[in-house]
Amino acid sequence: MKLNEKYxxxxxxxxxxxxxLLFFFNPFFNALKLAFFDENNKFTLIYFxxxxxxxxxxxxxxxxLMFAVTIVPLQLITAFLIALFINRNFKxxxxxxxxxxxxxxxxxxxxxxIFLSIFTEHGFLNSFFYFLGLIKKPVYFLSYENxxxxxxxxxxxxxxxxxxxxLIILIAGLQMIEKDYIDAAxxxxxxFFKRIFYIIIPLLKPSIQSALIIRTLxxxxxxxxxxxxxxxxxxxxxxxxxxxxxxxxxxxxxxxYAVVIIILSLLLTAIYLKFLTYKEPVYENI
Amino acid sequence: MSKKGVVLLNIEKSFGGNKVLKNLSxxxxxxxxxxxxxxxGCGKTTTLRCIAGLEKVDKGKIFIGDRDVTELPPSKRNxxxxxxxxxxxxxxxxxxxxxxxxxxxxxxRQEIDKKIKEVSKLLxxxxxxxxxxxxxxxxxKQRVAVARALAVDPxxxxxxxxxxxxxxxxxxxxxxxxxxxxxxxxxxxxxVTHDQIEALSLGDRIAVMFDGEIVQIxxxxxxxxFPSTIKVGEFIGIPSMNFLKxxxxxxxIFIGNQKFELSDKIRNEIERKKLKEFIIGIRAENIExxxxxCRGSLxxxxxxxxxxxxxxxxxxxxxxxxxxxxxxxxxxxxxxxYVYIKFREDKIRFFDCNTRKLIF
Amino acid sequence: MKIFKKFAQIITFTIISLWVLLxxxxxxxxxxxxxxxxxxxPKNLLPKDFSLESIKFFFSSYGTISSFKNSLxxxxxxxxxxxxxxxxxxxxxxxxxxxxxxxxxxxILMTRMLPIPLLAxxxxxFYITLSLYDNLLGVALIHTAMALPFSIIILSGIFIRISKxxxxxxxxxxxxxxxAFLKILLPLSLPGIAAMLIFTFITSWNEVFAASILTVxxxxxxxxxxxxxxASPLYFKYxxxxxxSVPAIIFIFFIRNYLMKMWGGF
Numbered sequence: 001m002k003l004n005e006k007y008x009x010x011x012x013x014x015x016x017x018x019x020x021l022l023f024f025f026n027p028f029f030n031a032l033k034l035a036f037f038d039e040n041n042k043f044t045l046i047y048f049x050x051x052x053x054x055x056x057x058x059x060x061x062x063x064x065l066m067f068a069v070t071i072v073p074l075q076l077i078t079a080f081l082i083a084l085f086i087n088r089n090f091k092x093x094x095x096x097x098x099x100x101x102x103x104x105x106x107x108x109x110x111x112x113x114i115f116l117s118i119f120t121e122h123g124f125l126n127s128f129f130y131f132l133g134l135i136k137k138p139v140y141f142l143s144y145e146n147x148x149x150x151x152x153x154x155x156x157x158x159x160x161x162x163x164x165x166x167l168i169i170l171i172a173g174l175q176m177i178e179k180d181y182i183d184a185a186x187x188x189x190x191x192f193f194k195r196i197f198y199i200i201i202p203l204l205k206p207s208i209q210s211a212l213i214i215r216t217l218x219x220x221x222x223x224x225x226x227x228x229x230x231x232x233x234x235x236x237x238x239x240x241x242x243x244x245x246x247x248x249x250x251x252x253x254x255x256x257y258a259v260v261i262i263i264l265s266l267l268l269t270a271i272y273l274k275f276l277t278y279k280e281p282v283y284e285n286i
Numbered sequence: 287m288s289k290k291g292v293v294l295l296n297i298e299k300s301f302g303g304n305k306v307l308k309n310l311s312x313x314x315x316x317x318x319x320x321x322x323x324x325x326x327g328c329g330k331t332t333t334l335r336c337i338a339g340l341e342k343v344d345k346g347k348i349f350i351g352d353r354d355v356t357e358l359p360p361s362k363r364n365x366x367x368x369x370x371x372x373x374x375x376x377x378x379x380x381x382x383x384x385x386x387x388x389x390x391x392x393x394x395r396q397e398i399d400k401k402i403k404e405v406s407k408l409l410x411x412x413x414x415x416x417x418x419x420x421x422x423x424x425x426x427k428q429r430v431a432v433a434r435a436l437a438v439d440p441x442x443x444x445x446x447x448x449x450x451x452x453x454x455x456x457x458x459x460x461x462x463x464x465x466x467x468x469x470x471x472x473x474x475x476x477x478v479t480h481d482q483i484e485a486l487s488l489g490d491r492i493a494v495m496f497d498g499e500i501v502q503i504x505x506x507x508x509x510x511x512f513p514s515t516i517k518v519g520e521f522i523g524i525p526s527m528n529f530l531k532x533x534x535x536x537x538x539i540f541i542g543n544q545k546f547e548l549s550d551k552i553r554n555e556i557e558r559k560k561l562k563e564f565i566i567g568i569r570a571e572n573i574e575x576x577x578x579x580c581r582g583s584l585x586x587x588x589x590x591x592x593x594x595x596x597x598x599x600x601x602x603x604x605x606x607x608x609x610x611x612x613x614x615x616x617x618x619x620x621x622x623x624y625v626y627i628k629f630r631e632d633k634i635r636f637f638d639c640n641t642r643k644l645i646f
Numbered sequence: 647m648k649i650f651k652k653f654a655q656i657i658t659f660t661i662i663s664l665w666v667l668l669x670x671x672x673x674x675x676x677x678x679x680x681x682x683x684x685x686x687x688p689k690n691l692l693p694k695d696f697s698l699e700s701i702k703f704f705f706s707s708y709g710t711i712s713s714f715k716n717s718l719x720x721x722x723x724x725x726x727x728x729x730x731x732x733x734x735x736x737x738x739x740x741x742x743x744x745x746x747x748x749x750x751x752x753x754i755l756m757t758r759m760l761p762i763p764l765l766a767x768x769x770x771x772f773y774i775t776l777s778l779y780d781n782l783l784g785v786a787l788i789h790t791a792m793a794l795p796f797s798i799i800i801l802s803g804i805f806i807r808i809s810k811x812x813x814x815x816x817x818x819x820x821x822x823x824x825x826a827f828l829k830i831l832l833p834l835s836l837p838g839i840a841a842m843l844i845f846t847f848i849t850s851w852n853e854v855f856a857a858s859i860l861t862v863x864x865x866x867x868x869x870x871x872x873x874x875x876x877a878s879p880l881y882f883k884y885x886x887x888x889x890x891s892v893p894a895i896i897f898i899f900f901i902r903n904y905l906m907k908m909w910g911g912f
Binding site: 013016020024028031033034082085096098101102105106108109110112114115116123124126127130131160168171175213214217221223224241245251254255261 | 684732738754761852868876898
Binding site: 302339359361367370376390434438 | 833
């Protein structure tokens with residue numbers, strides 16, 4: 001009877017543990033196996049050597065990192081500003097919060113297609129510029145001839161889609177900050193910007209950190225939005241994984257890409273945790 | 287109404303290496319209103335939850351009536367409980383809340399109906415049966431919780447700080463009502479509280495708990511007048527009992543440098559018990575205050591005067607000790623003046639310096 | 647000053663709303679345009695004609711209807727699986743203290759951080775041996791794996807917020823643990839569970855990488871559209887983007903009040 005009670009939680013967790021075993025550990029180790037072992041189960045680096053010979057590999061790393069380091073900070077700033085605005089609790093702030101959370105429901109593929117209707121040469125942006133009299137002929141935003149423009153288009157689409165989640169995390173964090181702190185800062189004469197930099201941001205650090213980690217990890221998995229807008233013109237790691245498996249039917253190289261994604265993800269998470277871990281700040285001179 | 291006593295025998299309970307109940311034994315007589323009183327963290331709620339079966343004891347036995355219920359789940363113990371936050375199910379109407387225990391016991395519908403009418407009238411909530419808890423005030427929820435607990439005719443009724451969430455006025459009202467309910471129904475009740483006024487006014491007996499042990503169990507009057515330890519004396523009564531260190535030298539009692547005159551009867555008792563140093567305990571209302579020196583009085587300085595309306599509370603310094611005393615009449619002396627005090631001899635208690643327990 | 651503040655507020659509100667809503671509006675306009683209108687340039691910013699041509703084309707193209715159905719089936723199976731795995735797990739996390747609870751919680755969150763490509767590619771061979779390859783159940787299984795971490799964390803949070811006292815009261819009044827769960831905790835957490843399930847639905851509905859890699863014939867809507875991306879005209883893509891978004895947007899409307907609670911734990 002007593003024994004039963006003690007092991008009961010584990011019994012409840014059994015389906016979950018089984019699931020983790022089958023659908024996380026199993027593929028994880030299989031990926032390593034596919035990347036590092038050949039058909040005869042012998043350790044090999046030939047797949048990685050092949051990977052390194054592929055010029056698209058390095059551009060994939062380059063573009064993936066470029067996306068991560070541009071989108072994530074941009075999202076953080078946008079979300080923070082909107083969160084501050086919504087947190088003023090005016091009439092209609094709830095509505096705005098709902099509006100802003102709509103992209104949360106939209107997949108990266110759908111977001112890509114939505115922005116396709118804006119950026120394509122027959123698209124709305126070109127029409128808009130034409131009406132403003134800025135252009136006579138359509139601009140080719142999504143062409144391999146102008147990669148920076150293409151990159152920016154994808155950036156805008158992904159920024160639009162994935163800012164919502166950062167916003168929700170930040171607002172949840174903001175709501176947990178006791179109003180007393182801000183009132184106190186007010187009483188002691190801190191102005192708006194001082195309140196933000198000395199009170200809100202330090203107290204919001206845990207939320208900022210989790211938003212940052214979640215978003216960065218997902219930025220490494222950017223895939224459908226890139227394919228929808230750029231096809232294979234801009235290689236990214238997840239896209240290459242897809243192509244290697246789907247078109248070239250080479251699960252070894254595809255696994256190598258997947259392994260690279262996880263290594264980069266772990267590396268960046270570790271860096272974030274190292275530099276952003278929330279410690280009680282020591283203020284010596286303000 | 288069924289009535290059964292509860293017996294706890296050598297109960298031990300720990301949470302993660304932290305011993306919460308240490309070899310605790312307790313007998314609740316059938317039909318009795320027993321209050322478990324103690325500061326937070328003393329184990330009183332754990333004791334109650336062990337009786338309910340919500341916690342399994344590590345060691346010891348629990349009996350309800352003559353049934354050993356130690357290994358039985360709560361549902362088989364025929365107890366009921368009023369929770370601190372009422373635990374009135376928010377998704378059920380008042381009627382269904384009260385009916386819950388009866389339904390679980392598979393009572394026939396008509397009987398449930400009859401029973402609910404009975405208890406809801408008893409607690410004056412018969413007009414609320416159709417409401418959801420969100421439409422009730424705190425006091426009303428409290429009544430529903432009590433009605434639900436009484437509806438099942440429990441052998442033992444357990445109450446876990448049931449009044450702590452009510453405001454002061456409502457609490458006093460509910461206290462009176464609980465007392466009346468118990469007098470009318472006579473259900474064996476175990477009541478947990480940290481509020482001594484509740485304990486003193488409600489309990490047939492009070493069990494005072496510190497650190498997982500019952501240090502004194504007795505009727506309220508006895509606990510107030512004869513605290514078994516200094517800690518009990520400090521914990522019970524507002525203000526706390528005053529304690530002063532005294533010594534017996536050459537047939538005389540001294541507090542600091544002042545001679546303290548006591549009757550031969552007490553002196554003989556001290557002599558007989560061979561006491562050298564001891565602690566005197568006296569309650570604030572048993573101290574008489576005089577403006578002038580008189581026979582057997584001790585000199586003390588007024589540190590503070592607090593007006594309480596019906597009386598004044600003085601904080602006095604006597605030698606190295608600070609004590610509190612009620613002054614029935616205005617003494618006409620202010621702070622830093624000296625007054626003379628006498629202790630009512632039959633109310634003086636003597637405690638051991640080392641064990642801090644009551645000697646006599 | 648006050649009027650100025652009010653005015654600034656309205657302007658800010660409008661700009662933010664436009665930023666979010668305009669793209670949704672534009673894809674809607676594009677979807678309800680005729681084929682010619684899609685390729686016309688310059689466009690009218692407000693649609694002149696309203697046409698179901700693109701939508702008809704989209705639904706009449708080979709595989710669209712069945713992929714729509716497949717997406718629903720996959721999402722449905724995922725919901726059931728998530729429900730049956732996450733409820734007992736969340737119950738264990740929120741109602742028991744056991745060894746390794748906190749580390750397990752963190753570990754579960756970490757599993758969500760594993761890149762989908764890392765999970766999907768190696769699963770293909772595993773699926774082939776189990777004949778789950780190109781099988782909707784197989785897709786649902788990996789979607790469940792993706793949805794589980796968040797749904798368990800969300801559900802644990804919901805359970806924790808419901809006081810244990812309610813279940814204890816039920817137990818004291820004669821209910822078994824199971825009955826206390828079914829009669830008290832479950833009904834009290836129903837809105838939260840519904841929100842969690844909607845979130846799971848959206849996760850499954852939107853997922854494209856694993857669904858594309860693990861299926862050939864039995865495609866979900868996302869996989870179907872991705873697969874035809876190279877070969878399809880713009881109006882097909884627009885309609886695809888629109889119909890991928892609409893169900894998810896409708897569903898998120900229902901859980902709008904729950905979003906904060908679900909993500910508050912991070």
